[in-house]
Amino acid sequence: MGSLFSQSWPEASSPSIVDIEVRQKAEAAAEQARQDAAAARAQIAELIKSNQELQQKTLEVQQAAVQAAAASQDQVHKEMVAMVQAECATARAEIAELIKSNQESQQKALEAQQIASQTAAASQDQAHKEMMAMVQAECAATRAQIAELIEANQELQHKALEAQQASLQATVASQDQVHKEMMAMVQAERVDKEARLLAEAAARAAGEETKQRASEAEEERKRTAVVQEQAERDAQAAQEQAKKLQEAADEEKSKATATQEADKSAKEEERKLKDGIQLMVTPTPEEVSAAKRKVQYREDLFHFAVAGMAGGGKSSLINAFRGLRNRDIGSAATGVTGTTLIMARYASPNVEYPYVWYDIPGAGTLKIPDWQYFNTQGLYVFDCIIMLFDNRFTMTDIAILTNCKRFKIPAYIVRSKADQHIRFIMKDMGYDSDDDDDESEEQKKKLYQAARQQFIQQTRQIVKDNLENAKIPDQRVYIVSKEPMLGVVKEMRPRHVIDEIELLNDLIREAQTRRARCDAEG
Numbered sequence: 001m002g003s004l005f006s007q008s009w010p011e012a013s014s015p016s017i018v019d020i021e022v023r024q025k026a027e028a029a030a031e032q033a034r035q036d037a038a039a040a041r042a043q044i045a046e047l048i049k050s051n052q053e054l055q056q057k058t059l060e061v062q063q064a065a066v067q068a069a070a071a072s073q074d075q076v077h078k079e080m081v082a083m084v085q086a087e088c089a090t091a092r093a094e095i096a097e098l099i100k101s102n103q104e105s106q107q108k109a110l111e112a113q114q115i116a117s118q119t120a121a122a123s124q125d126q127a128h129k130e131m132m133a134m135v136q137a138e139c140a141a142t143r144a145q146i147a148e149l150i151e152a153n154q155e156l157q158h159k160a161l162e163a164q165q166a167s168l169q170a171t172v173a174s175q176d177q178v179h180k181e182m183m184a185m186v187q188a189e190r191v192d193k194e195a196r197l198l199a200e201a202a203a204r205a206a207g208e209e210t211k212q213r214a215s216e217a218e219e220e221r222k223r224t225a226v227v228q229e230q231a232e233r234d235a236q237a238a239q240e241q242a243k244k245l246q247e248a249a250d251e252e253k254s255k256a257t258a259t260q261e262a263d264k265s266a267k268e269e270e271r272k273l274k275d276g277i278q279l280m281v282t283p284t285p286e287e288v289s290a291a292k293r294k295v296q297y298r299e300d301l302f303h304f305a306v307a308g309m310a311g312g313g314k315s316s317l318i319n320a321f322r323g324l325r326n327r328d329i330g331s332a333a334t335g336v337t338g339t340t341l342i343m344a345r346y347a348s349p350n351v352e353y354p355y356v357w358y359d360i361p362g363a364g365t366l367k368i369p370d371w372q373y374f375n376t377q378g379l380y381v382f383d384c385i386i387m388l389f390d391n392r393f394t395m396t397d398i399a400i401l402t403n404c405k406r407f408k409i410p411a412y413i414v415r416s417k418a419d420q421h422i423r424f425i426m427k428d429m430g431y432d433s434d435d436d437d438d439e440s441e442e443q444k445k446k447l448y449q450a451a452r453q454q455f456i457q458q459t460r461q462i463v464k465d466n467l468e469n470a471k472i473p474d475q476r477v478y479i480v481s482k483e484p485m486l487g488v489v490k491e492m493r494p495r496h497v498i499d500e501i502e503l504l505n506d507l508i509r510e511a512q513t514r515r516a517r518c519d520a521e522g
Contacts, residue, residue: 023228026220026221029213034210036213047195047199048199051192051196083163098146281372283375283378288380291378295345296345297381299518302354302384302514303381303384304357304383305360305384305386306359306388307377307385307387308387308388308389308390308396309362309389309390309394309397312389312416313388313390314359315359316334316482318359319482320482320486321357321504323486323489330349343361344358345357346358355511373396374399374403379404379409380409382409383410384412384510384511386414387400387411387414389416390416393463397466398472401467401470412506413476413478414480415459417482418479422451422455425451425455426447426448429450431444431451456479478503478506480498484500485500488500
């Protein structure tokens with residue numbers, strides 16, 4: 001079964017060749033439909049432009065034909081009128097001349113008659129006859145000329161009538177030509193309208209065909225997308241199935257490993273219990289989360305835990321760190337014996353300092369082994385731990401330092417109540433507070449310095465020896481008292497300061513370093 005879960009699973013399959021071809025055909029059909037639509041729109045634009053040009057040309061031809069017909073009628077009429085007027089004038093002139101010549105002939109005949117009446121009687125009849133014959137001849141000639149002139153005038157009138165008829169025929173022919181041109185224009189407009197209607201019908205047909213092709217292409221694309229989505233879902237389902245199988249295999253493997261580790265750990269713990277060796281217990285992620293909820297852990301704050309044996313002065317030191325005296329409002333409860341039975345949380349009174357102090361119950365007040373103290377109190381979630389001791393360096397202190405190193409938590413070894421211990425040493429040196437008046441100030445100062453130096457040396461040696469015995473690397477021990485620490489926090493420059501200033505500066509530096517590291521990682 002292990003080999004089954006450990007085998008590799010194939011990756012999700014890519015889209016098949018059929019899916020790719022279907023998608024390519026759909027895209028090609030859509031592209032062809034777009035090209036056909038563009039071509040149809042271009043053809044419609046050309047037909048509309050040709051129709052407009054044809055209408056313009058037809059209008060120009062119609063106007064030219066009307067103008068030409070009007071100009072032709074006016075010119076013919078003017079020529080015919082001018083010609084008839086000229087011929088009539090000529091005829092009237094000739095008739096006037098003939099009448100004048102006839103009158104002259106009559107006048108001559110009358111004169112000849114008068115002359116003849118005056119001649120001899122013999123020749124009167126003969127002359128009269130000759131003159132009458134001549135006059136008659138001239139009159140006959142004149143009448144013949146007049147008849148010819150009348151006939152010529154009639155012929156001229158007939159020609160004028162024929163010319164007028166020809167002009168009318170030309171006018172009618174011109175009107176027929178204009179009518180034909182008008183009909184041609186109307187026919188052209190009808191053809192243009194029919195062409196426009198055909199173009200619009202073709203455009204609608206092309207648009208419908210384009211829409212149909214686009215719709216078919218869209219349907220094909222949707223079908224292809226559905227097929228592809230189904231393929232992707234199948235591939236994802238296969239991946240999820242493979243992942244689940246792999247997770248199941250990993251879980252089985254983890255369970256097997258955990259079982260082996262548990263068996264091994266149980267055997268090791270059994271061996272250690274037999275040998276009297278204290279056990280190391282690693283908290284689970286659930287226990288870490290529960291511990292953080294219990295202490296109200298926040299990423300924007302720095303959490304200090306003050307731990308150690310009961311009666312070590314943890315509450316008084318926390319009050320001093322916060323700038324409070326033991327009797328001030330909001331201070332941690334203090335007493336001769338261990339008064340802290342549950343973990344207490346104290347925020348810094350100054351909102352500018354993002355520090356939270358925790359008063360951890362003393363190990364001697366709880367019914368738990370010293371080697372379980374660290375995990376039971378959930379000290380593994382704090383940012384910094386101050387390990388406080390008073391008179392002796394116990395196994396609980398060793399356990400706290402060992403676990404701090406294991407969980408990589410900064411730890412500070414602090415010995416409190418330095419002022420009390422120095423006073424006890426001064427008494428051992430012969431100092432009696434009841435006879436304080438008999439002691440000079442200089443002698444008291446010398447005793448204090450000697451006792452102070454002795455206490456510092458003893459404390460550092462005790463810590464060194466205990467760390468060496470526990471196989472823990474040597475580290476600094478801070479020697480402090482609550483009153484000088486309170487003065488340092490309030491910037492009052494107190495007397496008898498030992499390591500209070502260095503401890504406070506190192507704690508603040510530790511918090512600032514962590515804040516800078518968190519900002520860089522964030």
